[in-house]
Amino acid sequence: MGDLQTDQGEALELRFVPVAEFERLRAARVSPVDRVRAFAALARINTLYMIAGAWSGHIGTSFSSLEIMSWLFLNELRDLDKGPAACDIFFSSKGHDAPALYSVLIGLGLLPADKLHELRRLHGLPGHPHVETPFVQANTGSLGMGISKAKGMALANRAAGVERRIFVLTGDGELQEGQLWESLGSAANRGLAEIVAIVDHNKIQSDTWVDAVSRLGDVGAKFAAFGWHVARCDGHDVAALERTLRALDAVRDTPKVVIADTVKGKGVSFMEGPAMKAGDLYGYHSGAPGEEPYTRGLGELLSAAEDLFERLGLGPLATETRLRNPRREPRQTDNLIAAYERALVAQGERNPRLLALDADLIKDCGLIPFSKRFPDRFIECGI
Numbered sequence: 001m002g003d004l005q006t007d008q009g010e011a012l013e014l015r016f017v018p019v020a021e022f023e024r025l026r027a028a029r030v031s032p033v034d035r036v037r038a039f040a041a042l043a044r045i046n047t048l049y050m051i052a053g054a055w056s057g058h059i060g061t062s063f064s065s066l067e068i069m070s071w072l073f074l075n076e077l078r079d080l081d082k083g084p085a086a087c088d089i090f091f092s093s094k095g096h097d098a099p100a101l102y103s104v105l106i107g108l109g110l111l112p113a114d115k116l117h118e119l120r121r122l123h124g125l126p127g128h129p130h131v132e133t134p135f136v137q138a139n140t141g142s143l144g145m146g147i148s149k150a151k152g153m154a155l156a157n158r159a160a161g162v163e164r165r166i167f168v169l170t171g172d173g174e175l176q177e178g179q180l181w182e183s184l185g186s187a188a189n190r191g192l193a194e195i196v197a198i199v200d201h202n203k204i205q206s207d208t209w210v211d212a213v214s215r216l217g218d219v220g221a222k223f224a225a226f227g228w229h230v231a232r233c234d235g236h237d238v239a240a241l242e243r244t245l246r247a248l249d250a251v252r253d254t255p256k257v258v259i260a261d262t263v264k265g266k267g268v269s270f271m272e273g274p275a276m277k278a279g280d281l282y283g284y285h286s287g288a289p290g291e292e293p294y295t296r297g298l299g300e301l302l303s304a305a306e307d308l309f310e311r312l313g314l315g316p317l318a319t320e321t322r323l324r325n326p327r328r329e330p331r332q333t334d335n336l337i338a339a340y341e342r343a344l345v346a347q348g349e350r351n352p353r354l355l356a357l358d359a360d361l362i363k364d365c366g367l368i369p370f371s372k373r374f375p376d377r378f379i380e381c382g383i
Helices: 019-027 032-054 059-064 066-076 098-107 113-117 146-159 178-189 210-214 219-225 238-248 291-311 336-350 368-373
Strands: 013-016 089-092 166-171 195-201 229-234 256-261 320-323 356-358 378-380
Touching: 013 032, 013 291, 019 032, 019 098, 032 059, 032 066, 032 098, 032 113, 032 238, 032 291, 059 066, 059 098, 066 089, 066 098, 066 166, 066 238, 089 146, 098 113, 146 166, 146 178, 146 195, 210 378, 219 229, 219 256, 229 238, 238 256, 336 368, 356 368
Parallel strands: 089 166, 166 195, 195 256, 229 256, 356 378
Antiparallel strands: 013 320
8 A cells, every 4th residue: 555644744845846837838839749748747746746735635546637637628628718617618527636637727827826735725726626616617526427417518508509518537436326327328319429528447446446346347338338439548648649539529429438548646656556566455546645655756757747848848847845734633533433443343243244335435434354354244335
């Protein structure tokens, strides 16, 4: 498992990329593909900065979605300059990738630069997407609802005589939700071709493999069976994203879905899903990294970004630093999860008919000891 932050670490110096460097990149004479690669690399640095500074957030799912978000905002979404009420629509149904979305919006000047320092702070940026934030087009709410929301937006726009494309990003664990599959048929029957769903297929839901919870099977075939046009690509290969989305331009009579194969924690070697040891839980789903993994991860991200800037002829990458806000701890804490997991195991030993059912929250709900002690009496239901 990853080394999540548990100590005070008040003196930790955090590093971020100022907006001026994003502006310099956007003004450079480089190809759209190269610009997005470098933009996503800068946004990863700032996403890590925001989460470390907030002492909270979701690194893995933010990193897996950054090439997708960067391409959409730099090349697909029309009329961004007219504001969120008039431009094409993007929102994330999975929602835990909010820090990635904020870093993209700040890099584009669509959110104030000082918001970079205000993740999960009062009057700052909320930890989960909220519509009071400019260009956040939908709250996350319960998982599985994104395509239903996109359908409502599409029908409202049609009734108003407004042409707006809608891109909705879902997680692959989210595909366990029944509502998502119920939403597909009528979207195809109504020919809602303005909807493009993108599955961030990083293969890990919260802290374990999707296949270990509830194997999805052939996701593309399932979408196709409901009448959706299906495409698939590497979600970190920007050139492949471009080719895939351009091919979808010709599909004008049915909604589309892109299965984007991604890596949870992409960009930091030891945070990436494939680095997880067999039997471990994924350690970078939620929470801030400790001082050592932050420093090591930042080093990898800076090296990648600096290399891209050099190859694009942009010279050295300028960064700035800020000390992390102190973490205020209560004088006394009682760990409810630890007490609950001990009590549950004790009850299981006394009552052989006791079962535990989990909804993809085995760590957060203190069910790991019970699942190991009574594997035949533990049932993972998925999201």
